[in-house]
Amino acid sequence: MMLNPDVWFALSLRMRVFCWLLSALCALVLLWWLAICPIKETQIRLVTQQQQQRTQLRAQWQKLHALVPPSDSVALPERLTFSPLDFQSQGRQLVRWQPAQGGGELVLETGWQAVAETFSLLTARGMQVPAFSLMAGEGALNFTLRVEQDNAN
Numbered sequence: 583m584m585l586n587p588d589v590w591f592a593l594s595l596r597m598r599v600f601c602w603l604l605s606a607l608c609a610l611v612l613l614w615w616l617a618i619c620p621i622k623e624t625q626i627r628l629v630t631q632q633q634q635q636r637t638q639l640r641a642q643w644q645k646l647h648a649l650v651p652p653s654d655s656v657a658l659p660e661r662l663t664f665s666p667l668d669f670q671s672q673g674r675q676l677v678r679w680q681p682a683q684g685g686g687e688l689v690l691e692t693g694w695q696a697v698a699e700t701f702s703l704l705t706a707r708g709m710q711v712p713a714f715s716l717m718a719g720e721g722a723l724n725f726t727l728r729v730e731q732d733n734a735n
Contacts, residue, residue, distance in 0.1 A: 664707040685730035691722040708732045
């Protein structure tokens with residue numbers, strides 16, 4: 583069915599303005615219903631998703647925060663200073679000490695029981711033993727050690 587333009591021009595000015603306003607209002611309602619309403623629903627869905635992610639993130643942060651070590655520092659045992667005279671004790675006798683840069687050569691006369699103890703004493707004093715030798719001597723072992731400072735700590 584074709585609209586006759588004479589009908590439009592036959593209407594009064596007030597009626598034509600009313601029809602224009604009514605058609606503009608219908609177009610705005612249609613625009614709101616098709617474009618703006620779905621956007622609001624999407625926005626509401628995104629806001630709830632964001633709130634869920636915040637709660638998950640907060641829970642993860644609390645788990646990570648629990649992994650942080652306590653602020654009180656753990657007291658480390660004090661390292662004893664190295665002195666070759668410390669090896670002049672029961673079962674060991676200092677024969678010679680030849681100092682070198684960062685260490686030196688230590689020669690002891692010792693028994694078998696004191697060999698393992700010598701290594702632990704050197705470690706407690708921050709020294710490493712890159713090389714050593716044991717040779718049988720007169721009534722005791724000649725224990726020669728090359729010692730160096732432990733730079734790892």
